[in-house]
Amino acid sequence: MTEKATPSPEAIKAWARLMRVSRQLVESTEDALKKGGLPPLAWYDVLHELAEAGEGGLRPFQLIERTLFAQYNISRLLARLEADGLVEKLPVADDGRGQTIRISTKGRETRRRMWAVYGRSIEELVGAKLSTDELNTVSALLGRLRHPPADD
Amino acid sequence: MTEKATPSPEAIKAWARLMRVSRQLVESTEDALKKGGLPPLAWYDVLHELAEAGEGGLRPFQLIERTLFAQYNISRLLARLEADGLVEKLPVADDGRGQTIRISTKGRETRRRMWAVYGRSIEELVGAKLSTDELNTVSALLGRLRHPPADD
DNA sequence: CGATTATTGATGCAGTTGCATCTATGTAGA
DNA sequence: TCTACATAGATGCAACTGCATCAATAATCG
Numbered sequence: 001m002t003e004k005a006t007p008s009p010e011a012i013k014a015w016a017r018l019m020r021v022s023r024q025l026v027e028s029t030e031d032a033l034k035k036g037g038l039p040p041l042a043w044y045d046v047l048h049e050l051a052e053a054g055e056g057g058l059r060p061f062q063l064i065e066r067t068l069f070a071q072y073n074i075s076r077l078l079a080r081l082e083a084d085g086l087v088e089k090l091p092v093a094d095d096g097r098g099q100t101i102r103i104s105t106k107g108r109e110t111r112r113r114m115w116a117v118y119g120r121s122i123e124e125l126v127g128a129k130l131s132t133d134e135l136n137t138v139s140a141l142l143g144r145l146r147h148p149p150a151d152d
Numbered sequence: 153m154t155e156k157a158t159p160s161p162e163a164i165k166a167w168a169r170l171m172r173v174s175r176q177l178v179e180s181t182e183d184a185l186k187k188g189g190l191p192p193l194a195w196y197d198v199l200h201e202l203a204e205a206g207e208g209g210l211r212p213f214q215l216i217e218r219t220l221f222a223q224y225n226i227s228r229l230l231a232r233l234e235a236d237g238l239v240e241k242l243p244v245a246d247d248g249r250g251q252t253i254r255i256s257t258k259g260r261e262t263r264r265r266m267w268a269v270y271g272r273s274i275e276e277l278v279g280a281k282l283s284t285d286e287l288n289t290v291s292a293l294l295g296r297l298r299h300p301p302a303d304d
Numbered sequence: 305c306g307a308t309t310a311t312t313g314a315t316g317c318a319g320t321t322g323c324a325t326c327t328a329t330g331t332a333g334a
Numbered sequence: 335t336c337t338a339c340a341t342a343g344a345t346g347c348a349a350c351t352g353c354a355t356c357a358a359t360a361a362t363c364g
Contacts, residue, residue: 006271010287011279015177017294017302018278022174023220024299025167060313068175073351075314097312097359119158126170127163129296135162141290142169144281147176150169213342225321227344249329249342 029121036117039110042069043086044118046077047111050087050103057090057102086110181273188269191262194221195238196270198229199263202239202255209242209254238262 007015030041049066050058058066060074069077078101081087086107092098103111130138143150159167182193201218202210210218212226221229230253233239238259244250255263282290295302 006267007275007279008284008287010284010291011274011282014282014287014290014294015274015278017291017298018170018174018177020220021294021297022170025170025297027220028299061311068172068179070352071313072315072353076350079314095312095360099313115158122163122167123159126167126297127159129301130163130166130293132160132162134293135160135166137289138166138293139162139169141282141286142166142173145173145177145278146169147180149281211342222322223343224323224345227342228320231344247330247342249327251343 025121025125028125029118032117032121033114036113038114038117039084041118042077043081044111044114045069046074046081047086047103047107047114050101051108051111053103055102057100059092059098059100061098063101081107084110177273177277180277181270184269184273185266188265190266190269191236193270194229195233196263196266197221198226198233199238199255199259199266202253203260203263205255207254209252211244211250211252213250215253233259 026041033040045067046063046069049063053062060078061071063069063074063078064071067074078087078089082089084106086104088102088104090100090102092100126135140152143152178193185192197219198215198221201215205214212223212230215221215226215230216223219226230239230241234241236258238256240254240256242252242254244252278287292304295304
């Protein structure tokens, strides 16, 4: 019956911190990548998924499931990655509509160089700021905000 | 001497959770606003700052300090807000370069209607998921990731 | 089979962002 | 004062995003 019109001050504060911090971290990292003449974070996300998938590659719709990119976004991002020679698009034997995306050697190399910067950013901006226990606490609590919630 | 090449698994996980959760929350909220025929979150941020500033208004550069928007972003956002009649641009007496931005009545009304949706989003996505203690823990830990760090 | 519906991925268009630069005004220093 | 430099804000252009829709293939069902 009672509609909660406004969240608690604690919820608002947590939300505000989350928004501000995540934007700052992204911005810092994007700056660092740019300074290193490297592609934006979005490219890393895709290259990372593809590197984990190995030689079998992934279908674009699988990338959509694994990342938070919209379909049109993946479509165009893959076009750019292909234009840069970082991925290959292969036809799929049993589905004429689809394609399999496989990371190339150059793609792995780019990913490696991005990680040198990205990883440093994570270490400096997060790893160095909180203890292991605190990091685990953050992960656990944020995991409950995820959809679907993660328990680990 | 020793360069830390890669952050700890705990730091990586916390980072990943932070990135994913913040994107999901933003996306959910933007969807809710759109569904209500309301402007995007960025407008809320600015309207909120201007509403808090009261009749005196704020200079654009003060908005840049308070939010995380780039200068050109604020410039154009304010142009859109003005075009929609949500803010007024007033000349500044002692600085011919500048202007003061003041929220209009319609701006306050729009902010109010946005908050009805935004606040509900915060409550559902965050407030309802964690206890007050947990929310405070999240805020405190994220505060330490902020730049500059916040202790409260 | 043949028609309908669903899925995969691409794309035209309008709106937004990022970058670099520009104009205008203010400040400081010789 | 006159010149150099700094600050406030706007803007042209290219790239990117979001939306809607499209074409092509696959799956379903009578």
